[in-house]
Structure formats: structure tokens, C-alpha cells
Amino acid sequence: xxxxWKALYNTVAVPTLYTGYQALAFFNPKVRQGLLGxxxxxxxxxxxxxxxxxxxxxxxxxxxxxxxxxxxxxLIDHFYPQTRIVLTYFSPSVAANAYRYPLxxxxxxxxxxxxxxxxxxxxxxxxxxxxxxxxxxxxxxxWEAKRRKITVALIAGTLQPNSKRLQPVASAFFRSVHQxxxxxxxxxxQDAVRFKQLCPPAARIEVTGDTRFDRVYNQALVVPEDExxxxxxxxxxxxxxxxxxxxxxxxVILIESxxxxxxxxxxxxxxxxxxTPVHVQQLTExxxxxxxxxxxxxxxxxxxxxxxxxVIIIDTIGILAKLYxxxxxxxxxxxxxxxxxxxxxxxxxxxxxLFGPTIDNAHEAHQLVQCGxxxxxxxxxxxxxxxxxxxxxxxxxxxxxRSALRVIQDNLGATERTLDHLQPYFSI
Numbered sequence: 001x002x003x004x005w006k007a008l009y010n011t012v013a014v015p016t017l018y019t020g021y022q023a024l025a026f027f028n029p030k031v032r033q034g035l036l037g038x039x040x041x042x043x044x045x046x047x048x049x050x051x052x053x054x055x056x057x058x059x060x061x062x063x064x065x066x067x068x069x070x071x072x073x074x075l076i077d078h079f080y081p082q083t084r085i086v087l088t089y090f091s092p093s094v095a096a097n098a099y100r101y102p103l104x105x106x107x108x109x110x111x112x113x114x115x116x117x118x119x120x121x122x123x124x125x126x127x128x129x130x131x132x133x134x135x136x137x138x139x140x141x142x143w144e145a146k147r148r149k150i151t152v153a154l155i156a157g158t159l160q161p162n163s164k165r166l167q168p169v170a171s172a173f174f175r176s177v178h179q180x181x182x183x184x185x186x187x188x189x190q191d192a193v194r195f196k197q198l199c200p201p202a203a204r205i206e207v208t209g210d211t212r213f214d215r216v217y218n219q220a221l222v223v224p225e226d227e228x229x230x231x232x233x234x235x236x237x238x239x240x241x242x243x244x245x246x247x248x249x250x251x252v253i254l255i256e257s258x259x260x261x262x263x264x265x266x267x268x269x270x271x272x273x274x275x276t277p278v279h280v281q282q283l284t285e286x287x288x289x290x291x292x293x294x295x296x297x298x299x300x301x302x303x304x305x306x307x308x309x310x311v312i313i314i315d316t317i318g319i320l321a322k323l324y325x326x327x328x329x330x331x332x333x334x335x336x337x338x339x340x341x342x343x344x345x346x347x348x349x350x351x352x353x354l355f356g357p358t359i360d361n362a363h364e365a366h367q368l369v370q371c372g373x374x375x376x377x378x379x380x381x382x383x384x385x386x387x388x389x390x391x392x393x394x395x396x397x398x399x400x401x402r403s404a405l406r407v408i409q410d411n412l413g414a415t416e417r418t419l420d421h422l423q424p425y426f427s428i
Contacts, residue, residue: 005176009139014114021112033092037109045124048106058084060127062110064136065091067212067342069098071156072133074211074415075422076103086125090136093274113138122148129425134158139177146180151425155418156210157186159194160360166197174198182425185418187363206421209414210364212344217408219321220348229322230269230297230312232304239266239328239391244320245273245341246333250356251283253336255290256380257387258310264391267306269323271314273333273341280315287311324349328397329390331355331383335376340365347373348408352390352400354383364407373404 025032059079061072069089076085080103087098088110098107106125111117118140129151130141135158145152159165165174178184178198185208186192192205199205228234243254251270258268272279280296287294294311295304306312314323324330330346335356343365346353353374359365368374377383390397 002176002179005173006139006143009173010115014112014140018112030092034090034109037092037095038111041108041111042120042124045106045108045121048108049124052105053084055082055084057082057128058086058126060086060088060125060130061133062088062130062136062138062141063094063133064089066094066097068133068136068156069094070215070342071211072131073103074214075131075155075418078415078419083128086127088121110138113140115140115144118144122150129153129422131155137177137181142177142180151183152181153183153185153422153425154181155185155208156212156414157184157195158188158191158363159198161190161194162360163194166194171198175200178203183421185421191363204421206417208417208421209411211414211418213364213408213411214413214415216342216344216348217412220345223322223325223349225325227322227325229319229326230306231300231302232306233326235304235306236267237307239264240269240326241266241329241331241387241391242269242271242320242323242327242346243331244271244324244333244346246270246331247273247337248279248282249336250331250333251286253356253380253383254331255286255292255311257383258292259290260380260384261387263388265310266328266387266391267312268310269312269314269327271320271323275313275315275317280313283313287313321345321349324351327351329354329387335359335365343368343374344408347404350401350405352397353404354386364411367407367411368404371403371407373400373402373407375400 021031021035025035061076063069063072084105085103087104087107089095089098090110098104101107122144127150130145132154134156142152164170175198179200184195184205186195186205187210189207192207195205254268292310293308294313295309297312297314297316324346330351330353332341332343332353332355334341335358338358339361340355340359343353343355343362347368353368354377355365357376357378369376375386377386
């Protein structure tokens, strides 16, 4: 049966994916950027490997985007001293970070998952192990690794309850892939149950937790408490709400809620997920129509007086974690757009957290809600209600914040558990 699935995948699915991406690139700048980045991947890989460190072992990590990269980093830290590290990624969102990552010997976009490309990648990389992060598993890579008797592992694996991979026809196909994966390290017992639907009875499925908990906790420890992160920060005169990784849908709700608030008037720092000039311009126009005073981060100087500024727009990247440190309340975006973004960062900094209704992509978001470290808001009115309660009560904020941090601390240790299960396959 696997032979039939391989034939179907390579003769129908792969050409369809290629055609679809080419068509979508005309309308989607992000897809277009990804296709451009893939045009010279083999030349780039060859050049990077020529100057890479030389070891007997090579660990190849593949991840789709930023969050999955963060899950891989604790393992990369462990392997790096005695292992050559090769990174492949899917999304343009992570391309610059992966390329600049100091523990990567090579970093490239993953080319289209054709049989020919898989052969060529394995010939060049010569991996000792192939490690997928979370769920971005590509069939031809798995099948080619098995043909070459190379270990394949999944770390921080997760499957949402409504995942299309669990539907009847899709699950039959993915069983032909997962049966060749040597080790599944998954986030939760519920994920283990779902992965068993895609794996043979003898498959190794181990509940190890999410390595991102270790990563964000260690990062939070080095972000100073009292450092000024914004020019003019000392002039902020009211509570601060930091909204991170926002999309237009969330920004509309945040602005509406800020206009409705009468009991307390917080400063709102908006950190768009993609602060492109076009997006920032649209946001400033929306704020102008709302009557709220605003300033862009790029316009601030040390002498700036922010006491009368209601909204600060962060039109750069790379400082969100620091901004969370200065927040009284945090709002994590993505949850009104399609899927919530990183809720672990503010939790690791002991901050109370708000987000919208779409959180099934993040097991940790559910944990935060269940443990009282976060609340879900479905509208601007609900956001006004929760902010009104939290911002006038430091004691309540502190209680919620402690619960958020406890979720992080209770989930530490996934890196060590994952490494324990990897060692029999890849001892260094």
C-alpha cells in the first residue's frame, strides 16, 4: 500500500503543490518571497557546507516557522559542540533568524518535497539523524531517510483534535509516512492518543512535553527588570498594556476597547506581527480616525514625553520580549486571525495574559486558561471588562501573573526528557 501512496503523492500531490504555490505567489507576497528564496537553495547549501565545521555526525533539523525553531533550539544547543547542524525551514518568517543563528552550520529553505529534491538533499547533507519539529513532516524526506537507514525523529509533536491528517483518507496516507518515523516525542497525553491513529502499534510515542517551555523560561531570566526599553519610557503615566504579534482583526478590537475605557486609561503598545510599512500606515490611519493619540517607535527620542500618548506602535522587530517585561497586562495576537501566537513569553515573565478565541493550535494556551493565568476575550466589550478589572487591582493582576508563571515552571524539563529518548538513536 505504501508504494501506491508514494506514487500518488509524487504524481499528483507534489505537482499540485507546486502549481498552487506558483499561482498563490501572484497574490501573496509571503509566498512569493518563499519561492524566490528557494530558487538557489542547492547552490547555497553547497557553499555553506564547504565552509561548515567538520564532524562525524550531522543533525538535520527541519521546522516550518519561528515557534517550531524555538522548540528545536534547546536540542541544537546540546548537539552543537560535537555535531554539524543543518537547518531547513519552510516559512519566510523565520528565514532571517535561521540564517543568522550562530549555532547553524547551514540554513536554507526546504525546497519542494519532490523525490528528486529529497535525494539531492540527502546526498549533500549526509545526515546522521533527521529531526522534525512539531508537525511539519514531509513524506519524501521520511521515505528517503528510511531507504538510507537514517534515523527520523519528531520532537514536540502535536496534532490538533480537528487536524485534517486524522480524517479517513488523509490518515491512511499519513500512516504510510509515520510508520517510518523511529521516534515520536509528543507534547501531551492527548497528542499521544491522536498520533497512535497514524502509527503502527509498535511505534515509539513518548510524552516528553514542549521544549519551548525550557527555552522561553531561560530567555526570560536574562531580560532585566528595570531596564528602559523605550525612549521616553520614564514618562509613561498610566498602566501599560502590551499587545504582541497582532493582526488587523485584533488591532480593530484593541482600538475600540481603548476608546470605551473610562475607569482607567492605559497606554497601549501595539506590536504588529509583521510591521510592514503598508500595515503600519493602515494602523496609523485607523488610529487617526479613532481620535487616539499615537506615536511610532521609530519616531521616539530620549526626550520624548509619552504621558499623553495613548498608543505606541512598534514599527520594528526583535524587541517584543523586552516590551512584555514592562507590561502590566499582555495581549497575545493571532487568536482573532487564525491561531494564537506565542503565549509562553509573557507567561515566563510572570505577566497576566489575554487572547482571543482561536487557541486550539496552542496546548499551553488552554493550560493557562485552566490554571487562571490567562483569559479569553471574544469581543471589544469583553476586553474592556477584563482590562477594567485587572488594571484597577494590582493584587488580582499579581495573582493571575503568578498562575501564568506556574504553568511555565510546571512544564520545564522537556529538553532533558526528549534527549533521553533520542540518545539510543543518536549518542554523542
